[in-house]
Amino acid sequence: MLSYSSYILIGLAALSVTCHAENNYPGIFGVPGIPGGGGLRGPPDFLAAQLYNAVSNLQHGLLQLEAALTLNGQIRKVGQKIFASNGKRADFATSLRTCEQFGGTLATPKNEAENKAIMDIVKQYNQYAYLGIREGETPGQFKYINGMPLDYSNWHQNKPDGKGKEKCVEMYTDGTWNDRSCNVNRLTICEF
Template identity: 30%
Template sequence: MRCEFSCVLAFVKYKKAIFVSTFSVTLTALIPGFSSAINYDFTRRVDKKYFVSHKRPGSFDDAVQFCTKRGLVLALPKNEEENTALKQVFEGTLENAWLNVDNSKEGKFQVDLKGHPLTFSKWGDGEPKVPNGDKGCTMLAESGAWQVTYECSFNALIVCEI
């Protein structure tokens, strides 16, 4: 899908046109990420970030692979507004969605998959659960709370961010 429109600029000095120029601008150039975002069943924009999904479930590894293959990253809200927008993927379902929280270090859920510290989290009561130093994967529940599951093969919704 390509949206295009033309603009006419006229520089006027003392009610006389000095220079007239016509140019075309594509909508995708005006809204970064727009062309990628329109190809998904679910799209939510928050500030400059888009959350996108085909609303299909998969394992944590499937989710990481799906996003990476498309040059995207697994979704990770950076504030309450983004967390609320991401929660909208659940409309009419009883699903969870995988989050971009590192599960490779035992008992630590403080960085994303690239090792960047989390600047926001919304852990549910008693979370992150880290009994016996087990590893786990983080999901966003329908309630908006984050929770850890040790069943990383569990099918949860795959949501990427642009």
């Protein structure tokens, strides 16, 4: 999964390529004189240098912003994932919709380090939080919200125990998981 800053950089590059294509500069791919160029022209050197500098400056700024937010405890970064919360509580569907509205999804730990990062946010707000995990068609069988089977779990002792009645998953302040009905308000934590 790409970080938020990577998506911005890709978007800027795509926008630049599109803008240059409209100005008779078809983009970076297919540049004449470069193996596999296909005879298409790319941006002139001075524009390529400006694009590189602009992207480098944006990347540097985004890294500084990420660091500042991390330092203030507003986000947690693990590998390529960023976990963040606005401190608000909502039911599962509303939490998921909120995260998707901002280009993310509900926090979904796929290893111990990600689980700890989410737990740190749960502890900070001292509130249980929904995870991006739901019960599948078979009672007791939980999956990521994208439908893939779990390859990591951290269930609390004797959980899950809802037997088809508790279809969502919450994280306790100790980082363990519990199956829970989806209509209870819990802390919203998104991943990007």
